[in-house]
Amino acid sequence: MEMCHFGLEAIGKTSWTNENPGRQFYTCPLENNVCQYFNWLDPPMCQRSNMIIPGLLRSKNRLEQEINVKLMLANVSRETKCRV
Structure with a gap:
């Protein structure tokens, strides 16, 4: 168990x-990392x-945005047809 400088159980983040x-x-675990405790859990990644990874994350986020826009447009289209 990892403890921060205040003796509280440190939380894991990514x-x-x-x-x-x-x-x-x-x-x-305190908001804004009050005691400024920080410790890597894993070793550095290769170059x-x-x-x-950042490129993959950008692609994932872009695709999610495209899907959300398409879903929103489909909902608007469906609502418009229901009103007619």
């Missing part, structure tokens, strides 16, 4: 920054992973 995509770390 980094989604371009520098450390998908890396897990421990941090203080190739650091290059590939």
Whole structure:
């Protein structure tokens, strides 16, 4: 069990920054990491992973946005037909 500087059980989170995509770390459970505790849970990723993962995340987010727009347009179209 990992403890923060205040003696509280640290919580695990995942980094989604371009520098450390998908890396897990421990941090203080208090809001805004009050005691500034930080500890990586896993070793650094290889350079190739650091290059590939952000691109995959951007593609995933773009596809999700496209799906949401299509669903929204389908709902609007369906509502319009129901009013006629």
